[in-house]
Amino acid sequence: MNFDDNPQEAAYRATVRAWIEANAPDMSVLAPEERRPWQDKHKAIATVWQATKADAGYACISWPKERGGAGGTAIQEAIFNQEEARAGVQFTYFMTGQHMLLPALMEHSSDEASLARVAPAVRGDEIWCQLFSEPSSGSDSAATRTMAVRDGDHWVLNGQKVWNSGAQASDYGMVIARTDADVPKHKGLSAFWLDMKTPGLEVRPIKMMSGDSELNEVFLEDVRIPANQMIGNPGDGWKVVISTLMNERAALGSGTGLTWRDIMEVARNSPAFDGTTLEDPAFREWLADYYVGSEAIRLLSFRTLTALSHGKAPGPEGSAGKLLWATQTQELTNQAMDIQDHFGLIDDPEIAMLNGGFQHRFLWAPALRLGGGTDEIMKNIIAERVLGLPGDVRVDKAVPFREIPTGR
């Protein structure tokens, strides 16, 4: 057990820390209401930063150079990400592509024209989104109803996708569609990538309870995709889905956002019965419990790093991290408002503590427990793949897709 960097790692960390300090964008030019994802100025800063990193060899560090990466190690990439987060200049715009979709594309496609899309995405010149979930296919992610039918050297897609993060601003998407409805559901799926400007594709933003609109519905009506843009072979779609979902959970579980330090600041400024909330024993007990959980999230990321450094893939433990992170975040936001008493109601960024960051996060928290695999799906994964308990009874597994009963 060693939570220190070895000498090479420490030297690398010092180098990137100095480089980030010298080159990081100045976030203070943004007004409080502009410091949130998908605000124009915020996105412009993130785009310039991504290109700056790519030019210096700090974008997708562990990827091969011919794909726009730096040919470095997974450890170096993880160290850079930690330092970037520490400096407060980590952005989400490119994560769907870089953490989930493009690794799956590189793993499952051998088509050079397809692989040529990777490098521009590394630079942040092109943004990718995921087109997997459907109105009738949430946790049951193999229940995809969007159909793809072969027509000459194209596939023609019809259907509807939902919860597509960033689709409104994306250049490319990865889409799952059914190419065979006469075989059981997992076997009839295929994966494609497509230009989001393809005729017949329409993106409609979904306004979330937070007021943000970064998730979308995507409608596909006779959308024609060149056949070489199928990722792998017909019927390989489920393998591609699994690759991206495992990547997603490992990335989500690493934990970002507001921390115990932030709620300590709120507690310091919130009067309690006698003195401040920070002096209230009940709050201090809560804080200790919260810290223990958040430390575990931080430390479990070192387990992922250890696996990577030994050339192993991160295991299903990523599901534990994701579960923990989502539930802890919701508890944190609720507690941060609780300790302000009446004033916790205020979410006006001009008046609220931390510009209303906790209130905004509170309205996002339910989505964290659903997106990227719900709490319940995470628990199923842990129970089945880690503990070896039996899978749920499935009435649809051996049945041709078109014979599966459908409800609402």
Added chain:
Amino acid sequence: MNFDYTDDQKALKEEARRFLTAASPLTVARAVLENPGDGYDTALWGRIVEQGWCGATIPESYGGLGLGYVELCALAEELGRAVAPVPFASSIYFFAEALMLVGSEQQKSELLPLVASGELIGTLAVAEGAGVLTEARISAKVSGGRVFGTKLPVADGMAAGRAVVLAQGDDGGDTGLGLYLVDLIGEGVSREAVSNIDPTRGAARISFDGAPAELLGEASKGLETLHRIQERGAILLAFEQLGGADRCLEMARDYALERYAFGRPIGSYQAIKHKLADVFVKNEVARANAYYGAWALSTDAPELPVAAAAARVAGSAAYWMAAKEMIQTYGGIGVTWEADCHFFYRRARHLGLVIGAPRDWKRRLADSLEARVNAEKQP
């Protein structure tokens, strides 16, 4: 960076598991439960002593093996897993640590070899009845080199030959709490076994009426020193808690695969699957914090107080949850005397209280976090 034991440490741990599987099946704990005596199994203790484990971290110059703390953590994890009915924690994590941390050269060379060879069992005698341990609650006194007062409960108090006693000192103008070494076999000591929640780890009431007491460490700094000793021991206890919690989860999982209801293994129902997944997550939280503690302990890192408190809070919570939910998974058979579940349920409670309840450690953790943030704010 390495979030794991090294290969050598893994080999040591596997060897310890093999040894304890053979030497400390739950029938050994059951024999102590049914006939507590001094609250431990003397034959098992003898075999553990033969393994040399008592001297694991004691330097070779004092008759120990001079191994690192992570090695001792690995042994602790296996002892916890086995619910071994021995006074190892009291003697090694606390008594020997106290000597190594603040003992004089003479105290160390006199006592450490005896602890390492198993000839002497030591313990801490600090609590005096109900409530969090504070300076005001300690009425034991040292006067003219002799100690007076009563300690309750003293873990492994019947097994031990020596104790580190927390008492008010008034020698040479030194008031305030101090730690004192007291021979429990000698004059001025009377003791009796007290029934406790985990009879496989005995407890005693010890009364001192003029027993010779020798200062250990600095006078007037007893509570502060005790906290430093407890922090080190808390990390080792966290590994015992982790080992126990892991075994509870495995037992619950195995039972859920074997037990059928409504024509299916009960482990195929989400009510059980999700419960055990929650236990798994809690155990991972305990593991992460315990590993960090092991690193802090083995490198004497400045993070030690925070890491120790976090490991204790997480370990106590995990073992409690794993033990109670194992019983819930077992159903009716789990609450009987005959089933093995209660060894873990009892031991979880014992470990969670024996050096202060989680509430006290949460307070300490919050204090340390506040101090850290304040220090960062200094220009």
